[in-house]
Structure formats: structure tokens, C-alpha cells
Amino acid sequence: DTAVSQTPKYLVTQMGNDKSIKCEQNLGHDTMYWYKQDSKKFLKIMFSYNNKELIINETVPNRFSPKSPDKAHLNLHINSLELGDSAVYFCASSPFNTNEKLFFGSGTQLSVL
Amino acid sequence: GIQVEQSPPDLILQEGANSTLRCNFSDSVNNLQWFHQNPWGQLINLFYIPSGTKQNGRLSATTVATERYSLLYISSSQTTDSGVYFCAVGDSGTYKYIFGTGTRLKVLA
Numbered sequence: 001d002t003a004v005s006q007t008p009k010y011l012v013t014q015m016g017n018d019k020s021i022k023c024e025q026n027l028g029h030d031t032m033y034w035y036k037q038d039s040k041k042f043l044k045i046m047f048s049y050n051n052k053e054l055i056i057n058e059t060v061p062n063r064f065s066p067k068s069p070d071k072a073h074l075n076l077h078i079n080s081l082e083l084g085d086s087a088v089y090f091c092a093s094s095p096f097n098t099n100e101k102l103f104f105g106s107g108t109q110l111s112v113l
Numbered sequence: 114g115i116q117v118e119q120s121p122p123d124l125i126l127q128e129g130a131n132s133t134l135r136c137n138f139s140d141s142v143n144n145l146q147w148f149h150q151n152p153w154g155q156l157i158n159l160f161y162i163p164s165g166t167k168q169n170g171r172l173s174a175t176t177v178a179t180e181r182y183s184l185l186y187i188s189s190s191q192t193t194d195s196g197v198y199f200c201a202v203g204d205s206g207t208y209k210y211i212f213g214t215g216t217r218l219k220v221l222a
Contacts, residue, residue, distance in 0.1 A: 033210075041150070041197055043212040056209055088154060102146060102201065102210055104156040 003027050006091045006105035013081055014113055021076045021108045023091030029103075030096050031055075032074040034066060037088040037107070046089075049074055050096075081112045115140045117202055117213035125219045126190050134185040134216045136200035144203030144210070145176050147185050151196045159185070159198075190220045 006023040013019055025032065033056075034046040048056035052068045063079045074091060091105040116139040126132055136145070147159040160167050160174040162183065167174055171190075176183040187194055200213045 035212075041215050041217070043199065043201075043215075045209055045211070048209065056207070090156065100144070101158055101161045103158065104148075107154050107156075109154075 004091055004093055004103050004105040006089075006108055008108060009106065010109050010111075012111045012113065015081055015083060017081050018077070018079045019081060019110070020078070021089055021091075021110075023074045023076070023105055025072055025091075025093040025103070027093060027095075027103065028072075029093040030071055031094045031100075032068065032071070033092040033094075033102075034074065034076050035090040035092060035104075037090060039087070043090070047074075047076075078110075081110075083112050086110055086112045115142065115202060115204055115211050117200060117211050119198075119200060119213040119216050121216060122214065123217045123219075125221065128190060128192060128220055128222050130190050130220075131186070131188045132190060132218070134187070134198050134218075136183040136185070136202075136213050138181050138183075138200075138202050140181070141178070141205060142202040143205045145178075145183050146201045146203075146210075147174055147183070148199045148201065149194075149196050150199065150215075156199075163203075187218075190218075192220045192222050194218060195220050 004025045031050045033048045047066045049068045065077045068074045088107045094100040162174045162176045164178045171188045173186045197215045201210045
């Protein structure tokens with residue numbers, strides 16, 4: 001009965017590969033996010049979707065493509081992985097917008113070799 | 114955009130000690146939350162506190178929105194309090210939460 005779940009938890013891959021991370025929330029929230037946490041623990045927003053529509057794209061390279069098939073799911077596909085993509089990626093959701101509490105998934109640690 | 118700074122960046126405490134963590138933000142916000150990232154990487158929401166004071170056990174938080182800062186108090190710290198504490202502010206009118214730089218806390222037994 002996890003509120004925000006993302007898979008896989010760990011992802012190890014070679015440079016140049018394409019990979020996907022999946023996220024699902026069962027809270028009935030309208031808004032979902034992807035955040036990237038770098039090696040210095042800094043958390044930066046990548047994308048935000050509200051009811052399946054892209055709201056925020058924070059100057060993320062085109063190799064990153066989010067997809068929201070419905071408001072409970074937000075997946076992240078990454079093409080042509082680079083060494084600098086190694087980080088922890090967190091999915092999150094909130095009921096509507098920034099007036100509400102934010103709930104995080106457990107994170108996906110991506111290592112690009 | 115809104116800048117969020119936290120202090121101190123690092124903190125080492127002996128078990129049982131008290132501490133105050135600070136979050137300063139550069140513009141008006143409509144939301145402020147405190148999170149604890151435990152050593153396993155999980156981000157746990159501690160407080161949703163756009164203004165005023167809240168308490169939850171040994172933790173309490175105060176936000177003075179007009180002066181653009183928030184404080185997180187940890188009393189009688191325990192080793193399980195170790196981790197990174199983040200504040201995050203909601204940019205008014207957008208769907209963007211902006212995170213502070215974090216305070217890395219280590220509590221020694």
C-alpha cells in the first residue's frame with residue numbers, strides 16, 4: 001500500500017543505453033514530479049505534470065522524456081545515457097499544486113558506467 | 114527564481130543535545146515544508162508549515178513568512194535523527210517546489 005512507488009530501485013547500465021523509470025501514486029493526487037538528486041545531495045526539479053499535462057520542464061536535455069499515461073503514473077525515459085546522468089531520481093506527487101504537501105517515492109539510483 | 118539557503122551546512126551533535134536548523138528564502142512563498150532524508154535515502158515529510166509553529170514529538174518548526182525564514186528545532190537528539198534535513202518552498206502560482214541546500218546532521222552515541 002505504498003503511496004508513491006517507483007521502479008527499479010537500482011539501475012546500472014552502460015553509456016549510450018536507453019532506460020526507463022516508472023512511478024505510480026495511489027493517493028489520488030493531480031500533480032506528479034521528477035526530481036534529480038546529485039552526488040552532493042542537491043535536489044532539483046526536472047519535470048512537473050498536472051493531470052497528465054506537462055507544466056514544468058526545467059531545462060532538462062531532450063534525452064529525458066517524461067510520459068504520463070494517466071494522472072496516477074509518471075514515467076521517465078532516458079535516451080543515450082551519459083556518465084553525468086548518474087544520480088538518484090525521485091518521483092513525487094502532491095494533491096494539486098504548491099499549496100499542498102509533497103510525497104516522495106523511495107528513489108531510483110542510476111549508475112552509468 | 115527563488116533562492117533557498119539552509120544553515121548550518123553540517124552539524125555534529127552528541128546524543129541528547131538540542132539543535133536549530135535554519136532556512137532562508139529570497140521571495141514570498143505559499144508553502145514551506147521540512148523533510149528528513151534518512152541514511153537509506155528516503156525523503157520523509159516532517160512538517161507542512163507555510164506560517165506559524167507546529168510540534169511533533171521532539172521536533173518543532175516555526176515559519177515567519179514575512180521575514181522569509183523558517184526554523185526546525187530538534188530536541189534531545191537521537192542517532193536516528195542523523196541524515197540530511199531539507200526545507201522546500203513552493204513558488205507562488207507555479208507547480209514548483211524549490212529545495213534548499215540541506216543540513217547534514219550526524220548524531221553520535
